[in-house]
Amino acid sequence: MVYLLAAPLVGGLLVGWDRRISARMQSRQGPPIFQPFYDVFKLCKKENIVVRRSQNYYVALFLVFVIFTGGLFFAGSDLLLVIFALTLAAIFLVLGAYKASSPFSFIGAERELIQMMAYEPMVLLTAIGMYMVTKSFQVGDIAGYHGVPLVFLLPGIFLGFLYTLEIKFRKSPFDLSSSHHAHQELVRGLTTEFSGRTLAMIEIAHWYELVFLLGWVYLFFASMPILGVAVSLLVFVLVIFVDNVFARLKWQAAIRSAWAVAAVLGFGNILILSLLR
Amino acid sequence: MARTIIPFGPQHPVLPEPVHLDLVVEDEKVVEARPSIGFIHRGLEKLAEKKDYVEFVYVAERICGICSFIHGQSYCQAIETIMNVTVPPRALYLRTVWGELSRIHSHLLWLGLLADAMGFESLFMHSWRVRERVLNIIEATTGGRVIFGSCKIGGVRRDIDPAMITHIQSEMKTIEKEMREITTVFMNDRSVKSRLCGVGVLTKQEAYELGCVGPMLRASGVAQDMRKLGYAAYKDIPVEPITRTEGDSYARCAVRSEELFQSVDIIRQALERIPDGEIAVKVTGNPNGETIMRTEQPRGEVAYCVKATGSKNLQRFRVRTPTFANLPAMLKVLQGCDLADVPVLVLTIDPCISCTER
Amino acid sequence: MTPEQTMEPIAVETLLQRVQKMHEDGYRLVQIHATTLPDKLEITYSFDLDLRLASLRLHLPLEEPRLPSVSTIYGCAVLYENEMHDLFRVQVDGMTLDFKGNLYKTAVKFPFGSTKAPGVTCAAIAPAPTPKPAAGAAPVK
Amino acid sequence: MAFFQMTSLVMKWIFRKPVTSRYPFEPRVPLAGSRGKLVFTDGNCVYCTACAKKCPANALIVSRDKKTMEIDRLRCISCGYCVDVCPKKSFSLGEAHSSPVTTKSSELQIHKSGNEETGAPKAAEGNSTSAPK
Secondary structure, eight states: HHHHHHHHHHHHHHHHHHHHHHHTTTTTOOTEEEHHHHHHHHHSSSOOOOSSHHHHHHHHEEEEEHHHHHHHTTTOOBBBHHHHHHHHHHHHHHHHHTTTTTHHHHHHHHHHHHHHHHHHHHHHHHHHHHHHHHSSOBBHHHHHHSSHHHHHHHHHHHHHHHHHHHHHOOOOGOOOOOOOTTTTTTBTTGGGGHHHHHHHHHHHHHHHHHHHHHHHHHHTTTSSSSHHHHHHHHHHHHHHHHHHHHHOOOHHHHHHHHHHIIIIIHHEEEEEHHHHH | OOEEEEOOSOOOOSSSOOOOEEEEEEEEEEEEEEEEOOOTTOOOOHTTTTTTTTTHHHHHHTOOOOHHHHHHHHHHHHHHHHHHHHHHHHHHHHHHHHHHHHHHHHHHHHHHHHHHHHHHHHHHHHHHHHHHHHHHHHHHSOOOOOOOEETTEESOOOOOOOOHHHHHHHHHHHHHHHHHHHHHHHHOOHHHHHHHTTTOOOHHHHHHHTOOOOOHHHHTTOOOOOOOOOGGGGGGGGGOOOSSSOOOOHHHHHHHHHHHHHHHHHHHHHHHHHOOSSBBBBOOOOOOOEEEEEEEEEEEEEEEEEEEEESSEEEEEEOOOHHHHHHHHHHHTTTOGGGHHHHHHHHHHHHOHOOOOO | OOOOEEEEEEOOGGGHHHHHHHTTTEEEEEEEEEEEEEEEEEEEEEEEEEEEEEEEEEEEEEESOEEEEOOTTTTTTTHHHHHHHHHHHEEEEEEESOOTTTSSSSSSSSSSSSSOSSSSTTHHSSSSOOOOOGGGGTTOO | SSSSSHHHHHHHTSSSOOOOTTTSSOOOOTTTTOOOOEEEEEOOOOOOHHHOOOOOOOOOEEETTTTEEEEEEEOOOOOOHHHHHHHOOEEEEEEOOOOOSSSSSSGGGEEEEEEEOOOOOGGGGGGGTTTTO
């Protein structure tokens, strides 16, 4: 399977570019492109300090299920199944954080659950929107759809999906459960108590997740492959840009805005679509 | 959710310096904040008994790494008052310039830290980028980046030559322009405002009663600024305190942002009107007497209580730093805030814990 | 240089009364500090109103100094009073927030305090008290 | 719109040269007049111990008998007070800072009379007895 091998490479490189572009936006040099790989290798060499052994087990499950999600997705299977697998993976991470029984990761886990509540409706609406156009939940069918690119029929859904991407990537307005640079009231929230190899697993899982989510963005442009890849990369840059022009929101604002976006853009789009048909 | 105690510090990534807060939270609402300070008590007040009063300037400067110059200046002023030393006017103007430069660098540092506390990394980096220009001026004129070491009893140790004055004036233009770009974001961006407006409100009455000083007090509507005492060159360059009435974190941010431009203005005036002449007078003998010297630091009023008995060591050297006066207000605003607001609130008093504990 | 700076000696008994008066007149508490003199402890309360600095000064014996707390009048006084307790061994009665000697974590208990006070082991470890101004000069030469 | 206030700043800098340097590879050049490493020139020194008495950080240990001058690099705060008080002008401040060290043992540098600089590392115990004679 190409995905299983290539995704971490692509994901890691993308993260390297992310750090580079962010740095340039902040008038800094930034680290080398391969820095994320160096980080992960270094993490693997570090002593693994755990509060409870079972937290590592949950993180391992998190990694497995993220890979599984991506695998299902790129194998062209059912989109709904993909969403369930993704949620399950996230739940494992939350459980791991709960297990660590530190107040920081505990509150981080609670916030992560709130964030999941915030983005889940929009993700489901995205699947429904795609079904309404292509009449199939199978990723394979959606990717092979030959009409106008989905984005023209689902502009609201597309924008709403971009909004959830900000949450999923834990970027600036929504980095409340675990921020990238541990400069937060919760230290690093969800991932505070993970160290060494476990933390490396979380990093790798994020790379898989990144590639998978950008793959989903590609689905909106499936009938025009080159445009699709270009837009996916553009979306990635956009996410970095938004990261750099926003302060972190509070959880109340995060959930309220995410639901408002889901209701207006996502639901509105579906409503119009069904009226047109 | 039941009550949880979140340990906040002494080593916490948001905190620039070690202070410990036990936050009793109930569902992300802070019910109570229990402080403990004293992790970095260095006994500098006690050191006054060991060092002679002249070399103690260097110790006084090191009370704080950010407002160091004004610490040195206040100490020198206190001794000069006791010994009836008349400082040459050029030295007074130079002190004013350096004092205001340190105010700009301190406020920019604070703006950066505030941005970082609310998760706005790029704004943080850009604030510190501009601060770097100020630090370069400071390094070129005094030799140190944050510890100036240029104040001494009876005057200053270094002069600024005319070429340098022209250079500072042109740099000030650039700095002002770049600061404008940054403060616009702080003042207008909705995501920043959503984190600052209405957070940690202190009414005028409360702020006064709790003994707040500096921007904290001015943000609540009390026009108090120790520069109005007219020390150094402030007797020739009048300073109007910048006040706000809202009393929330946004107002504190606004006061500090506006003070940046006020300081630029003061520096410009001081450099234009700087008189020629000596930069220091020779001071002989030992101080004998007592005074309380108050000056305005970036963080607010600092009070130096100096008592000397005619020997070369001071009998008592006591510093009441602005953060010490602002701590009660911080504990007050922390009660009932959101957990996510804690870093912002801790930062709005501009905590300088090393100063506080000396 | 500094406009009016007044210093008024008062007695310990009248402290609360005088501070209350200051509070009613609208003064702001600037600071409280203590100084160890050769034979007594000197406590200074400074207040500010419109840039005028008014100080009250009282003296306490070196042995077992005791003070009533003004923290019920000025809430922010607790920090100064705890500080006085931690550094000078002044017993302040009735503080609204008592750190019980844990405000400062000093290597030596009561570094400025008198070693004459009975009890506590600090007498053995505390450095010599500093009544003589010359004492400080000793380590240098 | 009040959002995206940061856009112009971010967009401007993405195409500009970053202001930071690649530090360990490109060391920072100190500005003229910077107070850096204390330099002791042995020529005129009469070992009067004025500098050691005045040093706020007790970083200088001068022995009048042995004619030695020790500078404790980790204690020195580069204030330049010794430069001011030295009657023979034996001190000056260089612009570059003293380089970082990983051990405390190399912090003492001994200058002996006769212009030979040994720079021999001395044990850290010297620290506690830094009060000059």
